[in-house]
Amino acid sequence: MLDQIGLADRLHELPHAKMREMRFNTPAGVYRMAVFSRLPTRFPYVMIMPQSRFLEFLIAEARKYPHFRIAMDANVQQLIEQEGCIRGVTYRGGDRQCEVRATLTMAADGRFSRLRKLAGLEGVSQSAPPMEVIWLRLPRKPEDSHEEGSINIGHGRVIALLGRVDEWQIGYIVAKGGYQKLKREGVGVLQKSIADLVPWLADRVAAIGDWHQINVLSVEADRLTRWYRTGLLVIGDAAHVMLPVGGVGINCAVADAIEAANVLVQPLRAGRVEDQHLREVQRRRERCTQIIQRFQRVMQRRGLGETLEAARPFKMPLPLRIVLRIPGLRDLPPRVMAFGVRRAKLERPEEFAA
Numbered sequence: 001m002l003d004q005i006g007l008a009d010r011l012h013e014l015p016h017a018k019m020r021e022m023r024f025n026t027p028a029g030v031y032r033m034a035v036f037s038r039l040p041t042r043f044p045y046v047m048i049m050p051q052s053r054f055l056e057f058l059i060a061e062a063r064k065y066p067h068f069r070i071a072m073d074a075n076v077q078q079l080i081e082q083e084g085c086i087r088g089v090t091y092r093g094g095d096r097q098c099e100v101r102a103t104l105t106m107a108a109d110g111r112f113s114r115l116r117k118l119a120g121l122e123g124v125s126q127s128a129p130p131m132e133v134i135w136l137r138l139p140r141k142p143e144d145s146h147e148e149g150s151i152n153i154g155h156g157r158v159i160a161l162l163g164r165v166d167e168w169q170i171g172y173i174v175a176k177g178g179y180q181k182l183k184r185e186g187v188g189v190l191q192k193s194i195a196d197l198v199p200w201l202a203d204r205v206a207a208i209g210d211w212h213q214i215n216v217l218s219v220e221a222d223r224l225t226r227w228y229r230t231g232l233l234v235i236g237d238a239a240h241v242m243l244p245v246g247g248v249g250i251n252c253a254v255a256d257a258i259e260a261a262n263v264l265v266q267p268l269r270a271g272r273v274e275d276q277h278l279r280e281v282q283r284r285r286e287r288c289t290q291i292i293q294r295f296q297r298v299m300q301r302r303g304l305g306e307t308l309e310a311a312r313p314f315k316m317p318l319p320l321r322i323v324l325r326i327p328g329l330r331d332l333p334p335r336v337m338a339f340g341v342r343r344a345k346l347e348r349p350e351e352f353a354a
């Protein structure tokens, strides 16, 4: 999508790492889960850069549009509602109370969405064993030349590794409550546990000094039955909280934004957005989201969940094992991870030229 609107080449000028492959290292063997380098695209890899840098880039590009305005550190408080129609929001900016009024309000406020609650929209839980992901970073050395990410599974634990330019981002996945247990046991236990499962990290686990360097996120999924109200559209995790499995949550959120752009540009130009337009955005995206959430749930329950809770050896779900063996099908997982179930594309990219 960034390529479609002419931003991909400029983005590549910023420092970044590339992940060309995602492997599952398990006691039963190595599975090349997603070989992105085989995908038919100009960009056959996952580009990894700090989110803050990427957002600064987007904001700088967006400022080229004469009507663009952004309020940073703005904390949305309330919806402005008139005669059953959402007309904007009030927000706190520093110690000031402000408001913004709009033909359409988009709620993209993530998995703890305040706006969806204020709008009274109901989520249906996508039950999967609750987990926590403990995030931390370790130094990346020049000799670690892997252009790959990995999920390392064994001894009742799962560790995801993503290569940034000069560090490894580590996601240590535990069953719910596991973080507090580890905290009680002490940082030494965490260091040893990482070194046991990924022995080549043993020479640097001492860099994990204390718990301030560590973030924890709990992982639960749900989906709204209705993504809109008159004047309000909910997209991204606010509409459907995604699990981390497959690293596709951001792509799903971006695909929602692309379809919203496809459907809404003309009605917005005309200054009139009807419920039918918002329903159409949901229709275009709902099925794809459901399929991905179902796949994530199976992987989380049958793969990771059993490994974590019962400390059983990890078993790659059978359908996936079959898919990964068949040449015509083995690129299905990286395809879905990269492009989603149906590739979302801007239908009229020229409309977005700055």
Ligand SMILES: Cc1cc2nc3c(=O)[nH]c(=O)nc-3n(C[C@H](O)[C@H](O)[C@H](O)COP(=O)(O)OP(=O)(O)OC[C@H]3O[C@@H](n4cnc5c(N)ncnc54)[C@H](O)[C@@H]3O)c2cc1C
Pocket (backbone or CB within 6 Å): 074, 075, 076, 077, 108, 109, 110, 111, 113, 114, 133, 217, 218, 219, 235, 236, 237, 238, 241, 242, 243, 244, 246, 247, 248, 249, 250, 251, 253
């Ligand atoms: C542990 C974990 C690991 C994950 N790993 C991956 C991964 O590797 N790859 C991947 O693609 N996905 C991953 N996901 C999923 C991914 O994070 C989400 O699907 C994705 O971030 C959704 O994007 P979003 O823009 O909808 O929401 P978010 O990225 O959550 O953005 C929401 C924004 O809204 C802001 N906000 C919230 N409330 C307010 C308010 N009241 N006023 C103003 N602003 C507000 C927040 O500050 C935030 O900036 C992971 C999820 C979890 C839990």
